Amino acid sequence: MPLKRRQIAWRAAQDLKDGAYVNLGIGLPTLVSDFIPADREIVLHSENGILGVGPAPGANEADPDLINAGKQPITLVTGGSYVHHTDSFLMIRGGHLDLALLGAFEVAENGDLANWTTDDPGFPPGVGGAMDLAAGAKEIRVLLEHTTKAGAPRLRKRCEYPLTAAGVVKRIYTDLAVIDVTREGLVVRELAEDISFDQLQAKTEAALRPAPDLRPLRGPAV
Amino acid sequence: MIDKRVKNLTEAVAGIKDGSVVLCAGFGGAGLPDALCEAVVEQGARDLTVVANNAGTGRTGLAALMAAGRVRKIICSFPRSSGSVVFEELYAAGKIELELLPQGTLSERMRCAAAGLGGYYSPVSVGTRLAEGKEHREIDGRMYVFEKPLRGDVALLAADRADRWGNLTYRKSARNFNPTMAMAADLAIVQVRHLVELGELDPERIVTPGIFIDRVVQVAF
Numbered sequence: 361m362p363l364k365r366r367q368i369a370w371r372a373a374q375d376l377k378d379g380a381y382v383n384l385g386i387g388l389p390t391l392v393s394d395f396i397p398a399d400r401e402i403v404l405h406s407e408n409g410i411l412g413v414g415p416a417p418g419a420n421e422a423d424p425d426l427i428n429a430g431k432q433p434i435t436l437v438t439g440g441s442y443v444h445h446t447d448s449f450l451m452i453r454g455g456h457l458d459l460a461l462l463g464a465f466e467v468a469e470n471g472d473l474a475n476w477t478t479d480d481p482g483f484p485p486g487v488g489g490a491m492d493l494a495a496g497a498k499e500i501r502v503l504l505e506h507t508t509k510a511g512a513p514r515l516r517k518r519c520e521y522p523l524t525a526a527g528v529v530k531r532i533y534t535d536l537a538v539i540d541v542t543r544e545g546l547v548v549r550e551l552a553e554d555i556s557f558d559q560l561q562a563k564t565e566a567a568l569r570p571a572p573d574l575r576p577l578r579g580p581a582v
Numbered sequence: 583m584i585d586k587r588v589k590n591l592t593e594a595v596a597g598i599k600d601g602s603v604v605l606c607a608g609f610g611g612a613g614l615p616d617a618l619c620e621a622v623v624e625q626g627a628r629d630l631t632v633v634a635n636n637a638g639t640g641r642t643g644l645a646a647l648m649a650a651g652r653v654r655k656i657i658c659s660f661p662r663s664s665g666s667v668v669f670e671e672l673y674a675a676g677k678i679e680l681e682l683l684p685q686g687t688l689s690e691r692m693r694c695a696a697a698g699l700g701g702y703y704s705p706v707s708v709g710t711r712l713a714e715g716k717e718h719r720e721i722d723g724r725m726y727v728f729e730k731p732l733r734g735d736v737a738l739l740a741a742d743r744a745d746r747w748g749n750l751t752y753r754k755s756a757r758n759f760n761p762t763m764a765m766a767a768d769l770a771i772v773q774v775r776h777l778v779e780l781g782e783l784d785p786e787r788i789v790t791p792g793i794f795i796d797r798v799v800q801v802a803f
Binding site: 406407408409410423424425426427428431436442443444445446449450452453482483484485486487488489490491492495496522523524525526 | 609610611612613635659660661662663664669670673674680682683684685686687689690692693704705706707708709710711712752753754755756757758759760761762789
């Protein structure tokens, strides 16, 4: 069974290390905050100057002065703090974040990331903090659906869309697999049940290799 | 006697010249100098280059200034967001020029101007379209692109509290670009929710010291 979106987020959350400072990108990665294991303290960073992003506020408790990078109302956890934008991006660019979990349009087998524009002429481009995060965080992992809605592969030999950063992605979580980007190419660590390795390869433009200890990819009902 | 308070929005934005580079603070709906932007519509300056993270939402604030045809060019990181209708109309009609910068590059270029620096080498955007045409340099084995300082003639800012010296405090994520833009413009104008007596702001909590601020106006927002 392919994982649902929330299950992809759950799976990525299982790999978070206790004490890590982490930025969650807009969209699918934002869902990761719902699944942080209870035995770990993770400090979530938001580009607009927040360390310690907490859950969404209750009804009627939203504060318009307290939003995340996706402009949604949030809360601050106990121990959280505010900085201004330049210091927030100093944290990003200076390698102070342990991990950024980002969304993507495409990832290439060499770790190239494309997640900021599709060059749609009717859609003015926006880059936000994507290039800063991709160049600056100590580690980049990506969450995305394995193929487009039309079934086209998103894991490519080379990205078709303009790059956000070259050679930065280390691990990829999809609805079908957990894949590491290595010097020898893409290595499948976990594979969804009811799909064969050959079927996964058929949905992937880049060449895949199974890990010696290839494991099943399962998610709880979330 | 230092007193940077002005009586109203008209006095706050007086003298902004045509062709100015205007740094406009805020991120999403937080920390936006909407009242000052709308006052600039009345004031009349045109042919402006605006530096802002987003390109305005709805028909108020920065969007009102753009809708009035006063903005020739916008330098920002993320122009399109829900409600950025005015920008999208102008962009589709070819009536506004867009320069796109990574968000941290936008901010750090202004900090360089504030700090009197001639620019800096950044690893951000290397290998991408946004680095094309910029000087590249390898330093200790890593590639960087050169980014020039970005200075404003005017900064339009929003803060929570101010005293007559122009010392400022902010609330939560409404701080965002305000402190950097305050430091990076020749004329820094701030709208504040609360004016307090000199001495009421805890010196340990002042984020923007008054040296960077020229005019303070109190408005409800």
